[in-house]
Amino acid sequence: GQSLEQPSEVTAVEGAIVQINCTYQTSGFYGLSWYQQHDGGAPTFLSYNALDGLEETGRFSSFLSRSDSYGYLLLQELQMKDSASYFCAVRDGSWGKLQFGAGTQVVVTP
């Protein structure tokens, strides 16, 4: 089985930096993904880490440490539109199946 843990909520002001941590326990590991979901909307893909290290995509970066079964999503220069839920997810051994964490609600205040 698999389990993922991430904080339930994070609040920060515009312009700040937020780090969302994710720890996982899996029987097999095929990479850690991050998805963003606004209220009532569909999840959208943000990033994917298969190997240790930092992946940067604009204001968002994602980090992975396989030895620690740990990763994080870093949101920089926070904007109001970044208020959303963020989910980490891992693949199991089967092609395509993703299991999601419980999600972290990010609240950005003026």
Next chain:
Amino acid sequence: GAVVSQHPSWVICKSGTSVKIECRSLDFQATTMFWYRQFPKQSLMLMATSNEGSKATYEQGVEKDKFLINHASLTLSTLTVTSAHPEDSSFYICSARDPDRSSYNSPLHFGNGTRLTVT
């Protein structure tokens, strides 16, 4: 980019009736699609993997006779909630893998979801 279209976006039905939700890949072929369910303020829970031309694979605890999945073509998967009850009220979302990326890191593209309310 890969687009997944889901219909309807919302539906209200009476208890005991059946509801069909369609998931289409608009500009690519998807041999595999995934159906998720999400309750308010909760995570996405994988219900089943829909395979074109074969039976769906259901996750543990998901009733296959209640949630019928048909994947008759490379661009269409349907989920039918049979004999719906109020506890089936939820947000149902389908997804398919990006065909332009290798399977190793291919992200999921999600439909916009269907909000089902059973009265």
